[in-house]
């Protein structure tokens with residue numbers, strides 16, 4: 001579904017990404033992890049065509065990203081960006097309906113309204129439909145933005161969901177609900193590419209993890225292969241304990257406390 005072939009990206013003389021390659025299949029949730037500044041958002045922007053690659057190629061559904069028209073692209077991939085840039089006082093219902101723009105020319109159909117309503121219900125924000133978006137709390141705004149993104153690709157046969165740090169500002173329950181929703185889409189045959197800072201969430205929800213370090217792939221594979229004491233030390237400069245998740249077949253990361261303080 002998504003094929004990233006040997007891409008590099010540079011600003012002025014600084015290489016932000018260097019020879020990055022990976023694939024994500026339909027039905028798969030791929031997490032991108034790495035320290036601040038490792039190149040995660042840059043990589044996501046190259047995959048969504050917000051930036052264009054200097055070398056290498058990104059393919060969606062076996063077709064080069066450069067060969068898609070804007071409309072075609074909007075019908076196959078939806079993006080939840082890291083920064084919330086809404087400044088106008090849109091109603092929540094209007095904002096979610098914007099996710100349907102690629103589906104209608106001038107006026108939304110009953111079906112578009114239905115999808116927007118269903119997506120808002122899905123993220124538990126339907127009761128906020130007539131509120132002004134900018135008056136919502138950070139976590140509420142994030143859930144509405146997710147509804148907009150889901151509405152965009154709700155009824156396309158297959159697509160890709162790109163989420164840049166989607167759990168920012170969400171409480172524990174909603175962090176898991178956010179990733180459960182992404183997983184639900186992958187079970188419908190979609191592919192989800194999600195930047196996560198929380199390695200435990202990545203371990204619990206990802207089928208595959210790409211771990212970046214200074215613009216290069218440090219490790220790639222299943223959570224058990226990527227989340228190791230050694231990779232975490234190398235990438236995050238952090239000593240950790242790994243324990244088995246009590247329910248799932250994945251590791252959980254606990255930072256060793258003594259490296260931060262002399263409390264113990």
Ligand SMILES: Nc1ncnc2c1ncn2[C@@H]1O[C@H](COP(=O)(O)OP(=O)(O)OP(=O)(O)O)[C@@H](O)[C@H]1O
Nearest residue numbers: 011014016034035036037038039040041042043082
């Ligand atoms: N337009 C730009 N001009 C100069 N440097 C940039 C530009 N965009 C990104 N960078 C730098 O490239 C590096 C990678 O940035 P990027 O946003 O991809 O990192 P990230 O892994 O997503 O970080 P974070 O976890 O902090 O969000 C950073 O050091 C950043 O400062």
